[in-house]
Amino acid sequence: MPTLTYAGVAYEAAPGESVLDALLRHGVQVSNSCRAGACQSCLLRSSTGALPPVSQRGLKSTLVEQGYFLSCICQPEGDLVMEPAGGLEVGATITALERLSPSVLRVRLRPTGKLAYRAGQYITLKRHDGLSRSYSLASLPDDDTLELHVRRAPAGRMSGWLFDEARPLESVSIRGPAGDCFYTAGKAEQSLLLAGTGTGLAPLVGICRDALSQGHNGPIHLYHGAREADGLYLQQELGALVAAHANLHYAPIVGAIEDAIGARHTSLAGWRGFVCGNPAVVPMLKKKLFLAGMPSREIFADAFLEAPAPKN
Numbered sequence: 001m002p003t004l005t006y007a008g009v010a011y012e013a014a015p016g017e018s019v020l021d022a023l024l025r026h027g028v029q030v031s032n033s034c035r036a037g038a039c040q041s042c043l044l045r046s047s048t049g050a051l052p053p054v055s056q057r058g059l060k061s062t063l064v065e066q067g068y069f070l071s072c073i074c075q076p077e078g079d080l081v082m083e084p085a086g087g088l089e090v091g092a093t094i095t096a097l098e099r100l101s102p103s104v105l106r107v108r109l110r111p112t113g114k115l116a117y118r119a120g121q122y123i124t125l126k127r128h129d130g131l132s133r134s135y136s137l138a139s140l141p142d143d144d145t146l147e148l149h150v151r152r153a154p155a156g157r158m159s160g161w162l163f164d165e166a167r168p169l170e171s172v173s174i175r176g177p178a179g180d181c182f183y184t185a186g187k188a189e190q191s192l193l194l195a196g197t198g199t200g201l202a203p204l205v206g207i208c209r210d211a212l213s214q215g216h217n218g219p220i221h222l223y224h225g226a227r228e229a230d231g232l233y234l235q236q237e238l239g240a241l242v243a244a245h246a247n248l249h250y251a252p253i254v255g256a257i258e259d260a261i262g263a264r265h266t267s268l269a270g271w272r273g274f275v276c277g278n279p280a281v282v283p284m285l286k287k288k289l290f291l292a293g294m295p296s297r298e299i300f301a302d303a304f305l306e307a308p309a310p311k312n
């Protein structure tokens with residue numbers, strides 16, 4: 001059985017157990033959330049031992065070279081010596097908390113240091129007690145603050161705290177950015193389709209604004225879906241953005257977003273797509289775009305995977 005040495009203490013991992021599960025079983029506190037290798041909350045750094053390549057999936061090459069890895073998807077093949085992923089975080093201050101709807105909060109943050117990022121990427125937000133969750137960036141690097149849209153999850157620890165307890169001037173820390181869901185210049189006339197449900201709108205708004213600010217002149221179609229009308233938000237701000245840009249089309253949809261897209265676009269050959277939000281909807285939308293002719297290399301997506309609900 002592999003021995004995991006974490007912060008100088010040795011622990012045994014059971015066969016087939018991930019590093020995260022082994023450490024948690026031994027009572028070690030390690031930040032984590034999605035447990036599926038998506039949110040990067042459980043990042044650790046290994047100084048000795050071979051890491052399975054999958055455990056470094058999606059990490060920047062600079063992090064890979066330094067031995068950072070995702071402990072939730074790392075099944076150790078031998079002994080590992082590890083430490084917490086310190087040194088990657090920057091401090092930040094909450095500057096504003098604004099309800100955009102009964103279930104969506106706009107959180108503005110000012111980092112204490114420079115954060116180089118692209119609109120649409122995500123950061124890991126860490127509370128004073130170590131609770132960490134990922135949130136996508138609706139802001140552009142030139143904006144004064146980072147902007148997040150947080151959905152209130154029933155009994156959600158981070159979202160509940162942000163809605164009910166956090167106040168402006170509160171200190172937090174952030175890590176990142178991560179993810180490849182962002183606009184890249186070079187094909188200004190290409191048609192873009194952005195589709196998201198719930199707070200999946202956050203990265204899409206950032207990507208839209210980024211594309212427009214970089215002079216994208218091809219059509220941009222933004223679809224925002226919600227189960228009920230009060231799940232839609234930011235309609236006024238998006239209406240103003242549409243009024244200022246003839247190539248931007250915005251459709252708020254109550255009900256099945258995939259049907260609305262299918263009814264309006266029979267062929268998406270040559271398009272680029274961005275899909276974010278509910279983890280049940282994202283793979284289905286990606287498939288829909290692909291089947292309508294959009295090449296998979298042109299589809300960028302972030303599924304907002306949540307931590308598993310506690311077992312009773």
Ligand SMILES: Cc1cc2nc3c(=O)[nH]c(=O)nc-3n(C[C@H](O)[C@H](O)[C@H](O)COP(=O)(O)OP(=O)(O)OC[C@H]3O[C@@H](n4cnc5c(N)ncnc54)[C@H](O)[C@@H]3O)c2cc1C
Pocket residue numbers: 033034038039122133134135136137148149150151152153154155156157158159160199200202203302303304305306307308309310
């Ligand atoms: C790449 C990425 C980007 C993301 N971007 C965003 C974003 O921009 N905006 C956003 O809103 N979210 C985003 N998320 C999701 C976010 O990271 C959090 O998972 C989400 O905010 C929930 O965190 P929480 O601490 O509030 O809930 P948690 O406490 O982690 O709860 C997780 C789930 O369990 C359920 N649960 C908790 N306790 C109970 C209980 N006692 N009984 C039944 N169910 C329970 C909750 O309802 C929730 O669905 C993103 C996730 C990823 C992976």
